[in-house]
Amino acid sequence: MYDHKRGFSGENLKHIAFIKDTAKPLFESWGYQVVILRSSKDYLGFFNHIIQNPTKHKEHKGLRFGFPHTRSCGIKRDCKEKAINDYLSTIDDQIVQYIGICPEERKRLDSLHKQDNAVSLLEKYGYSQKMAMEKCSEYGLLSPCYELSKRGGCWFCPNAKSAELKEMKRTYPDIWKEFVLLEKAEGIANKKWNIYGKLSLHEINEQLE
Ligand code: SF4
Structure with missing residues (x-):
């Protein structure tokens, strides 16, 4: 979630609507139980979290955390993985996690292989990304988020593509404006949205005009 209070999702907004309105009812019609998990923490809670005892940067004590790190993302850790693990x-019962990683995604598969009871069926059956997309299309299960980008993921992610950001700005201008303004917030430890990007969020926003 981006903001629990307003019920505003962190997922690509077309994707979360697709999950709720298309995928979930279809899976349920096939007899499967579908549970959509929601983390106790949201993006704004993460951003505004006061740093109490920094291990590395002592000067960050008492500041708000700010933007998650581009690598080793705290949103993934606190909002995604924690909700799943909880x-x-x-x-x-003994659990097997079936995780959708394609044979082409070697790095992700390498880390999947280190986990107990986690399997990629796509890898097991040699099902490439292209084949998986075709199979999803066949069943009406290709998320509309792929109309904008090859990736799926949080709309506020530094890896989000221009088309996704533009869509967010166009559809939810107030939330987008508020998000861009986080870059100007006071008392923030991590002020850069994307430490590897050449442009600030404000500059990207101007480019999207
Ligand atoms: S999509 Fe981006 S922001 Fe979201 S959890 Fe993954 S790395 Fe973090």
Whole structure:
């Protein structure tokens, strides 16, 4: 989630609507139980979290955390993985996680292989990204987020493509404006949205005009 209070998702907004309105009902019609997890922390909570005891940067004590790091993303850790792990810990039976990683994604597969009870069926059956997309299309299960970009993921991610950001700005101008203004917030430890990018969020915003 971007903001729990307003119920504003962190997912690409077309994607979350597709999950709720298309994928979930279809899977349920096939007899599967579908649970959409929601983390207790949201993006704004992460951004505004006060740093109490910094291990590296002592000068950050008392500041708000700010933007998640581009690598080793805290949103992935606190909002995605934690919600999944908390949910799995409520299940007594032995669990196998089936994770959609294609044979082409060698790095991700290498880290998947280090996990216990985690399997990529796409890898197991040699199903490439292209084949997986065709199969999804066949069942009406290709998320509309792929109309804008090859990636899926949070709309506020530094890896989001211009087309995704433009869509967000066009569809939710107020939320977008508020998001861009985070870059000007006071008392922030991590002030850069994308430390590897050449442009600031404000500059990107101007380019999207
Ligand atoms: S999509 Fe981007 S912001 Fe979201 S969890 Fe992944 S790396 Fe972090």
